[in-house]
Amino acid sequence: MTAAQIFRPSHVSNVNPINAQYQLQVKDFTPIGVFIHIPIVGRGIVKGEVVGDSLDMQLSGKANLEQFELDAETDTLTADIASFTYFFGGIGNEKLFEKFHASVEPKLNNFEINGLLFNLISGDIQVNSDSSNFQFSAYIDSTAHV
Numbered sequence: 001m002t003a004a005q006i007f008r009p010s011h012v013s014n015v016n017p018i019n020a021q022y023q024l025q026v027k028d029f030t031p032i033g034v035f036i037h038i039p040i041v042g043r044g045i046v047k048g049e050v051v052g053d054s055l056d057m058q059l060s061g062k063a064n065l066e067q068f069e070l071d072a073e074t075d076t077l078t079a080d081i082a083s084f085t086y087f088f089g090g091i092g093n094e095k096l097f098e099k100f101h102a103s104v105e106p107k108l109n110n111f112e113i114n115g116l117l118f119n120l121i122s123g124d125i126q127v128n129s130d131s132s133n134f135q136f137s138a139y140i141d142s143t144a145h146v
Contacts, residue, residue: 016054022061023047029068042068048086056099057091080110090129102127116140 024046033040048061065082090099108121123136
């Protein structure tokens with residue numbers, strides 16, 4: 001039997017729909033850090049949904065992290081509370097680079113990079129197939145606003 005002769009029911013198409021919700025609760029990031037060889041501690045919840053089909057899919061949701069710390073060689077990142085709202089759209093098996101768009105909005109409290117305190121960090125990253133924009137604001141050591 002050749003590939004052209006394989007039975008395919010007439011009601012089946014090449015477009016496969018999906019409408020799913022997900023929730024991942026991570027009680028301890030340490031094992032993930034061991035697996036990827038980067039020390040990570042903390043806990044968090046990631047939840048969202050995947051909607052669309054194989055031609056145009058969207059992934060959206062929110063990640064909430066608590067007591068997070070990442071030690072990457074010479075740099076240390078810590079956050080008491082971090083949340084990220086995200087959206088990725090235009091995901092499909094055709095024309096991905098023409099249709100893709102995404103946004104990520106972080107909100108971080110008591111965020112430190114190598115001991116330098118950034119507080120009330122917020123921002124927005126917008127990515128489209130042909131352009132990108134970003135904006136961020138933060139208080140640094142509670143005395144200067146960037």
